[in-house]
Amino acid sequence: MRVTLVGVSHHGAEVELRERVAMRLEEAGSVASALAADCGEAVCLSTCNRTELYVAHEDDVDAQAAARSVLLEREPELASALYRLHDEAAALHLFRVAAGLDSLVPGEGEILGQVRAAFEAGATGAVLDRLFRQALYAGRKARTQTAIGESPSSVSAAAAALAQQVFGDLRGRRILLVGAGKVSEQAARNLLTRGAEIAVVANRTVDRASELAERFGSAALPLERIEDELVRADVVVSSTSASDFVLTRAQVERALRVRRGRPLFLIDLAVPRDVDPAINELDGCYLYDIDDLEAVVAESLGARRREAASAETIVAAEAEQFRSWQASLDVVPAIASLRARAEEIRRGELEKAEARLGALSDDERKAVESVTAQIVNKLLHLPTVRMKLAAAAADGVVYADAVRHLFGLEDER
Amino acid sequence: MAELLFWPALIAYGEAAVAYVGVLRRPALATRLAIWGVRIGWLAQTALLIAEVLRADGFPWSSWAGALNLFVWFVVGAYLIWGCSPRYRLLGLAVMPAAAVLFAIAGFGGSAADDGSGLFVAIHVGLVVAGFAGFGLAAALAGLYLWQERRLKQRSAGLLRMGPPSLVTLDGLAARVTVFSLGSFTAGIALGFARGHELDLAVAGAVAAWLVFGSALLLRRELGWRGKRAAYLTLAGFALVALLGLPAGHLG
Numbered sequence: 001m002r003v004t005l006v007g008v009s010h011h012g013a014e015v016e017l018r019e020r021v022a023m024r025l026e027e028a029g030s031v032a033s034a035l036a037a038d039c040g041e042a043v044c045l046s047t048c049n050r051t052e053l054y055v056a057h058e059d060d061v062d063a064q065a066a067a068r069s070v071l072l073e074r075e076p077e078l079a080s081a082l083y084r085l086h087d088e089a090a091a092l093h094l095f096r097v098a099a100g101l102d103s104l105v106p107g108e109g110e111i112l113g114q115v116r117a118a119f120e121a122g123a124t125g126a127v128l129d130r131l132f133r134q135a136l137y138a139g140r141k142a143r144t145q146t147a148i149g150e151s152p153s154s155v156s157a158a159a160a161a162l163a164q165q166v167f168g169d170l171r172g173r174r175i176l177l178v179g180a181g182k183v184s185e186q187a188a189r190n191l192l193t194r195g196a197e198i199a200v201v202a203n204r205t206v207d208r209a210s211e212l213a214e215r216f217g218s219a220a221l222p223l224e225r226i227e228d229e230l231v232r233a234d235v236v237v238s239s240t241s242a243s244d245f246v247l248t249r250a251q252v253e254r255a256l257r258v259r260r261g262r263p264l265f266l267i268d269l270a271v272p273r274d275v276d277p278a279i280n281e282l283d284g285c286y287l288y289d290i291d292d293l294e295a296v297v298a299e300s301l302g303a304r305r306r307e308a309a310s311a312e313t314i315v316a317a318e319a320e321q322f323r324s325w326q327a328s329l330d331v332v333p334a335i336a337s338l339r340a341r342a343e344e345i346r347r348g349e350l351e352k353a354e355a356r357l358g359a360l361s362d363d364e365r366k367a368v369e370s371v372t373a374q375i376v377n378k379l380l381h382l383p384t385v386r387m388k389l390a391a392a393a394a395d396g397v398v399y400a401d402a403v404r405h406l407f408g409l410e411d412e413r
Numbered sequence: 414m415a416e417l418l419f420w421p422a423l424i425a426y427g428e429a430a431v432a433y434v435g436v437l438r439r440p441a442l443a444t445r446l447a448i449w450g451v452r453i454g455w456l457a458q459t460a461l462l463i464a465e466v467l468r469a470d471g472f473p474w475s476s477w478a479g480a481l482n483l484f485v486w487f488v489v490g491a492y493l494i495w496g497c498s499p500r501y502r503l504l505g506l507a508v509m510p511a512a513a514v515l516f517a518i519a520g521f522g523g524s525a526a527d528d529g530s531g532l533f534v535a536i537h538v539g540l541v542v543a544g545f546a547g548f549g550l551a552a553a554l555a556g557l558y559l560w561q562e563r564r565l566k567q568r569s570a571g572l573l574r575m576g577p578p579s580l581v582t583l584d585g586l587a588a589r590v591t592v593f594s595l596g597s598f599t600a601g602i603a604l605g606f607a608r609g610h611e612l613d614l615a616v617a618g619a620v621a622a623w624l625v626f627g628s629a630l631l632l633r634r635e636l637g638w639r640g641k642r643a644a645y646l647t648l649a650g651f652a653l654v655a656l657l658g659l660p661a662g663h664l665g
Contacts, residue, residue: 162572168582260636
């Protein structure tokens with residue numbers, strides 16, 4: 001059974017091409033089922049960065065042609081961007097994908113869930129089942145044994161990670177959202193996933209603030225009353241389109257007098273800036289603007305790339321294991337035939353001896369059965385092990401043919 | 414017997430100190446090695462102290478070397494309870510090299526007394542030394558706080574790489590350790606006064622340190638002096654303790 005991969009990804013195709021072959025999960029499942037009906041086993045992995053068809057089939061030429069036609073029917077211009085990989089190379093590619101090593105941001109975590117979903121929606125048999133389970137294992141292993149997924153990969157994740165450097169656990173921390181735009185909302189959502197609560201949304205137009213506040217179950221305030229909340233907030237996320245500072249040093253100084261030494265973390269995502277940079281000089285105030293956060297992201301992406309080298313070693317070892325397993329499949333039919341032939345001979349000889357064994361008690365008969373089965377098993381154990389080893393070393397087919405010839409198993413192919 | 418136990422404790426503390434330095438290069442492995450060094454070293458030192466107690470007829474640590482030995486045992490013990498985890502590996506970097514050096518000085522500088530002192534000295538010295546040890550640990554936490562606070566203010570490179578505890582955690586932990594230590598220290602010096610200890614430089618220094626740490630806690634509670642101010646006060650208090658050589662001066 002060969003594994004064939006045909007696909008297109010962000011490495012070779014612009015988004016305009018990729019989006020024409022992108023599929024929702026249900027559609028990917030249907031495509032996999034249709035391909036499996038022709039080929040044997042199939043899984044379709046479709047994300048915003050790639051659409052890949054994995055097929056397991058006895059005839060890899062047919063499988064490749066079927067998979068290619070599925071993608072080209074949707075977008076004929078895709079032909080030059082398609083890549084094709086087989087067996088070990090296909091496995092290594094999938095393991096790298098699952099580990100996030102083929103992603104735009106190395107180590108991003110979402111892809112592992114997407115691989116799992118594609119696997120569950122696919123039409124798998126013994127080969128693709130093993131391949132995808134091992135891919136999920138390799139992806140998890142790369143993340144737990146290296147720091148590839150630890151550092152933040154976006155501005156909002158960096159802001160949340162920095163807030164944790166100040167407060168530790170963010171559960172119950174109050175966030176003051178200044179500005180009701182998409183940017184501050186996205187940053188706030190990242191803080192929310194870590195347990196913080198959006199306490200207040202302040203905006204120049206209160207209607208916009210109320211709209212967003214309703215979604216978060218928080219209160220809305222006009223910008224003029226921002227100082228009231230400044231006394232209670234732990235984190236301030238600001239992103240308005242104001243041309244002047246929305247938050248001045250004097251305002252924060254007044255708030256600090258009643259905060260009793262509690263730290264205040266301020267995230268300024270606006271350009272031009274909303275928060276007076278002099279606030280960072282105040283005791284207990286930590287201010288990060290968009291440039292500071294982007295510098296943190298750039299540095300952590302560098303760290304992820306360094307960790308990627310260790311992750312590559314892990315996925316390569318997993319791909320090698322898959323290769324050994326797949327190679328062992330070449331000798332499995334020969335081993336099965338050999339064992340069936342031996343069992344057939346054993347049974348035949350016992351039947352011939354039936355007349356002489358007739359006088360034996362049930363216990364004695366069981367003992368004879370057991371002894372003959374043990375002799376067969378012991379005789380076949382070493383050849384079985386050696387054939388599997390030879391398969392792992394790529395000589396499996398030669399050994400399997402020799403066994404078939406020596407034991408007269410040709411008809412049982 | 415006691416002398417034989419000194420070496421495994423010193424080697425383990427030394428290993429922990431070196432491993433904590435290695436945290437900067439290979440965090441996961443070095444932290445594991447360091448934590449085991451701390452655990453084994455502390456157990457060996459505990460066995461050493463037990464052997465000294467059994468050998469002496471009474472409390473054997475009223476000499477400066479003995480008191481220093483006990484001080485290190487309290488510091489490492491407190492660190493084991495409050496901070497010996499991967500999250501606090503930078504605290505280990507601050508505590509363990511100093512602990513290893515002080516333990517070596519105590520071991521090579523003299524030995525525990527063979528005759529020993531009475532119950533009063535045992536309780537008095539035990540409480541005061543436990544207080545000193547806690548102040549030492551609180552000072553290490555305050556130092557780590559100031560270092561991390563500065564890095565956050567300056568948006569230093571590698572801010573997320575080292576993974577030290579958060580500022581709020583460090584600040585709260587230093588305050589809690591100070592509360593425990595001040596309690597033990599207060600009881601220790603009260604016992605000393607109750608038994609008519611003369612007022613000398615060491616006692617005056619101890620009272621001054623008590624006032625600094627006491628003020629730090631009071632100002633924290635009443636005026637909300639947390640973070641940097643609390644850290645500076647904790648360091649000032651410990652500097653007073655260390656500069657006046659209080660553990661040795663007071664007890665020796």
